[in-house]
Amino acid sequence: MTEATAGQGVPVAQLPQRLGWRWIRRKRLETIPDQPIVHLLREKNPGALVDQLSDHLGSVVPHVVLDVGADPAETQRQKSVQIRKLLDRAALGLRDADSWPRIGRLRFRRYALLSWLLKKNLPQTNLARAPHSDVRHLLREYLSSRRPRRTQQEEQLESQGWELAAQNLPWYLHLLSLVFFPVYYAWWMRAGRVARWFMRQPYLSPGESADFPSFAQRLIATPSRFENAEQVRKLLVHAFLADLADSYKRRLWRWKWVPKDCYPVLLLRNLRDESTGKLLVRLINDVRNETGSRDPLLVVGAGTAALPEESPSEAVTLEQWPEKLQNARRRRSPTAWYVPVQVADEPGSTDDESTLSLGQADLPLKRSRLVRRVPAIALVALLLVGTGAYVKQYVGPCGQLLPWNGLELWAEDNECVGVSDGTFQFSDIKGRNAEEADFLQGLVGLQRTVEDQNAWIDTQHERNKSRPYVTVVYFSTLTDSDPNSATLNGVFEELKGILHAQRMSDLRGGPLIRIVLANGGGEMKHAGAVAEHIVALAQRRADSAAPVVGVVGLGGSWQGTENAIRVLGAAGLPMVGTTTSADAFPQVSKLYHQVGPNNAQQAQFVRDYLGPGAKPKVYYSTGDLYSENLADDLRGQFALPPERMVANPSFDDTRISCGPQEVAFFSGRASKLGGFLDSVRWHCNKINAPLPRLIAGDDITKFMLDKELKKDVYLSLEYTSFYGEVVNKESDDIEGRAMLAFDALRVLQNAITNVIGESLLPDGAEQLPLNGLSVWRGIAEINGPGRVVPGTAGNICYGPDSQQVPVDKKISIMRMKTGMSQPEVLWTRGEGRC
Numbered sequence: 001m002t003e004a005t006a007g008q009g010v011p012v013a014q015l016p017q018r019l020g021w022r023w024i025r026r027k028r029l030e031t032i033p034d035q036p037i038v039h040l041l042r043e044k045n046p047g048a049l050v051d052q053l054s055d056h057l058g059s060v061v062p063h064v065v066l067d068v069g070a071d072p073a074e075t076q077r078q079k080s081v082q083i084r085k086l087l088d089r090a091a092l093g094l095r096d097a098d099s100w101p102r103i104g105r106l107r108f109r110r111y112a113l114l115s116w117l118l119k120k121n122l123p124q125t126n127l128a129r130a131p132h133s134d135v136r137h138l139l140r141e142y143l144s145s146r147r148p149r150r151t152q153q154e155e156q157l158e159s160q161g162w163e164l165a166a167q168n169l170p171w172y173l174h175l176l177s178l179v180f181f182p183v184y185y186a187w188w189m190r191a192g193r194v195a196r197w198f199m200r201q202p203y204l205s206p207g208e209s210a211d212f213p214s215f216a217q218r219l220i221a222t223p224s225r226f227e228n229a230e231q232v233r234k235l236l237v238h239a240f241l242a243d244l245a246d247s248y249k250r251r252l253w254r255w256k257w258v259p260k261d262c263y264p265v266l267l268l269r270n271l272r273d274e275s276t277g278k279l280l281v282r283l284i285n286d287v288r289n290e291t292g293s294r295d296p297l298l299v300v301g302a303g304t305a306a307l308p309e310e311s312p313s314e315a316v317t318l319e320q321w322p323e324k325l326q327n328a329r330r331r332r333s334p335t336a337w338y339v340p341v342q343v344a345d346e347p348g349s350t351d352d353e354s355t356l357s358l359g360q361a362d363l364p365l366k367r368s369r370l371v372r373r374v375p376a377i378a379l380v381a382l383l384l385v386g387t388g389a390y391v392k393q394y395v396g397p398c399g400q401l402l403p404w405n406g407l408e409l410w411a412e413d414n415e416c417v418g419v420s421d422g423t424f425q426f427s428d429i430k431g432r433n434a435e436e437a438d439f440l441q442g443l444v445g446l447q448r449t450v451e452d453q454n455a456w457i458d459t460q461h462e463r464n465k466s467r468p469y470v471t472v473v474y475f476s477t478l479t480d481s482d483p484n485s486a487t488l489n490g491v492f493e494e495l496k497g498i499l500h501a502q503r504m505s506d507l508r509g510g511p512l513i514r515i516v517l518a519n520g521g522g523e524m525k526h527a528g529a530v531a532e533h534i535v536a537l538a539q540r541r542a543d544s545a546a547p548v549v550g551v552v553g554l555g556g557s558w559q560g561t562e563n564a565i566r567v568l569g570a571a572g573l574p575m576v577g578t579t580t581s582a583d584a585f586p587q588v589s590k591l592y593h594q595v596g597p598n599n600a601q602q603a604q605f606v607r608d609y610l611g612p613g614a615k616p617k618v619y620y621s622t623g624d625l626y627s628e629n630l631a632d633d634l635r636g637q638f639a640l641p642p643e644r645m646v647a648n649p650s651f652d653d654t655r656i657s658c659g660p661q662e663v664a665f666f667s668g669r670a671s672k673l674g675g676f677l678d679s680v681r682w683h684c685n686k687i688n689a690p691l692p693r694l695i696a697g698d699d700i701t702k703f704m705l706d707k708e709l710k711k712d713v714y715l716s717l718e719y720t721s722f723y724g725e726v727v728n729k730e731s732d733d734i735e736g737r738a739m740l741a742f743d744a745l746r747v748l749q750n751a752i753t754n755v756i757g758e759s760l761l762p763d764g765a766e767q768l769p770l771n772g773l774s775v776w777r778g779i780a781e782i783n784g785p786g787r788v789v790p791g792t793a794g795n796i797c798y799g800p801d802s803q804q805v806p807v808d809k810k811i812s813i814m815r816m817k818t819g820m821s822q823p824e825v826l827w828t829r830g831e832g833r834c
Contacts, residue, residue, distance in 0.1 A: 068277025724812025795832025
């Protein structure tokens with residue numbers, strides 16, 4: 001029974017149309033379809049059909065041609081050998097088919113191992129003997145057989161190389177090699193995918209074997225002779241089909257199934273009755289019925305007549321076959337997958353017909369080559385982008401070897417800003433000369449000391465968890481465009497003060513304080529954004545062992561500092577400024593405090609020093625919060641007219657007044673002091689007049705004075721200082737701005753002691769938790785006699801009304817002259833009494 005009656009049939013030219021939809025994969029994600037065993041029937045030259053289809057498939061569709069017309073062997077073992085050899089040629093042909101851009105390289109892991117084991121034909125041994133040693137040797141031999149062939153000389157050189165390497169291996173690597181390979185072998189034999197498949201497939205009863213080595217022992221002992229030969233042949237076919245099906249399985253971690261636009265084709269020449277081809281067809285039919293597994297292999301045979309025992313009981317076409325397959329396979333029908341198709345004899349000579357071309361197979365999925373490369377392209381692109389991003393960040397301002405370590409850092413205008421626990425050092429170590437390089441190296445060293453002391457504090461906490469354990473953020477300008485600036489020199493001093501205060505708090509049995517560094521960038525331009533990250537850090541650590549309880553430093557009186565105070569205050573984090581002096585800061589947030597006087601107190605102090613009748617000329621910079629604020633306070637204290645206020649003095653500025661009777665007060669930044677002094681010198685020398693009496697505000701540091709004094713034969717400069725005299729000496733290393741930083745951290749330390757000491761609580765109340773708000777209340781307790789903080793730069797007391805600026809804080813007038821190594825104190829005031 002065939003698809004067409006005798007004398008009729010499918011024209012040869014229509015075969016690609018009738019069969020093509022079977023080897024073409026219509027949709028990218030379609031399930032593997034059921035593939036029939038098609039038997040093309042024609043009386044005249046049926047072998048030409050195989051040649052025509054092979055030429056049609058070409059290099060587009062993977063296929064292999066097998067001649068299956070040989071007679072079956074007489075013995076069962078020889079029949080198994082015939083089937084194995086046919087499947088060997090099929091596997092090699094499909095593996096090496098020149099169609100890998102369309103389908104990818106097909107791999108036969110299960111079948112290759114099975115075929116190799118069956119070829120051994122070793123004598124049957126006593127299965128009571130553990131087979132692992134023999135199988136291990138065979139598997140090593142199998143793996144070696146898959147390697148490229150080498151000459152004897154190459155093998156000897158390799159062997160000598162391995163021996164030499166083994167002799168030079170450290171003992172621990174040699175021990176590891178002795179342990180690793182047996183463990184890996186044991187895992188592969190019991191949990192490997194191929195081994196698990198053999199123990200789960202239905203043929204030769206693998207459950208009778210204890211494990212895969214035992215089952216493999218049966219396979220190498222000629223199972224076709226001592227066991228069911230039919231089962232051996234079915235196992236061969238099942239392994240072959242399972243490998244093909246595995247190539248088309250969709251797994252998220254494997255993209256090999258994506259490029260497969262078509263299904264493999266097995267072309268059988270001389271398929272007839274009483275041949276090895278009939279035996280192979282019957283085995284494929286039975287294995288598919290019994291396992292119920294789908295495979296992508298399309299089998300197309302050619303012969304003169306249908307197989308007698310395989311012909312279906314009723315006529316069926318390729319279009320009708322899928323509808324009848326389910327019932328047929330449930331009945332284990334020997335014809336469930338077999339579909340004979342009559343092919344019409346073409347008019348003309350046999351020679352003409354044999355050369356009839358069916359054209360080249362065309363696949364609808366044209367983007368297969370691109371899709372096949374998508375994973376590789378995506379991986380390469382990901383690696384390139386990732387590598388580029390890593391290199392960019394590594395060579396950038398925030399370059400880190402491990403950028404995923406959780407630090408909140410980012411680059412702004414060639415500066416690295418953000419928050420670090422000391423594992424990242426903000427300052428660059430590259431200077432323009434040896435002096436700058438040494439200074440920057442010292443600044444980086446202090447930041448590394450922060451990391452070391454934090455580790456020590458953590459150790460102390462583990463030893464005694466009853467001590468208060470908190471985190472304080474030092475927030476300042478840790479980077480600057482000029483490595484030789486007064487800003488970085490001041491930060492250097494402040495870090496020394498912070499580290500000393502942290503160390504003393506531990507040694508004296510006070511709170512254990514961890515220091516976190518935060519960089520707001522030059523002029524604190526990015527302080528607002530960094531403050532938000534500090535708030536986020538505090539929220540993350542709210543329930544940790546070391547919560548964030550406050551912020552010190554704040555980097556001076558800048559607009560960015562004001563923005564940061566607003567953000568931190570709204571989040572409930574108290575702040576203690578070191579050199580901040582702007583009058584407006586206390587109004588921004590009630591949680592803000594400072595350890596030095598404000599600009600209003602400074603201006604009043606200068607008026608008392610010069611006398612109420614003095615009329616200094618004030619030089620200031622517009623657009624600078626500190627400079628404008630101090631100049632405005634001086635104008636109010638001295639009732640200065642507009643002509644006594646000089647904004648943005650320039651070089652050779654005619655507004656500069658000269659002569660000893662004139663007082664020139666510079667209320668600008670230390671970084672602009674040099675330009676101002678050069679302007680005064682130039683103008684006064686130009687008009688041949690003596691220099692005026694020079695006075696500067698508190699931003700001037702000894703570092704800048706030392707630089708300017710080197711330029712002039714004689715120069716005398718007076719300036720206000722918040723740390724002119726040491727009131728309570730701590731250490732010889734604590735001087736200058738280090739004193740203010742030490743005092744700022746001591747304020748928080750005393751506030752924590754106030755909280756822990758329950759001085760804020762009524763009798764019977766529960767202990768307050770250590771957080772920003774409770775520490776803020778602790779700062780408010782620094783408000784009267786007996787509660788004064790003995791600061792190194794003067795006693796600190798915020799008064800009974802909980803003011804935010806110290807009451808009666810010590811302030812001094814200092815003078816530095818050419819030739820002096822240290823400034824002298826001219827006048828001082830302030831006892832810090834509440």
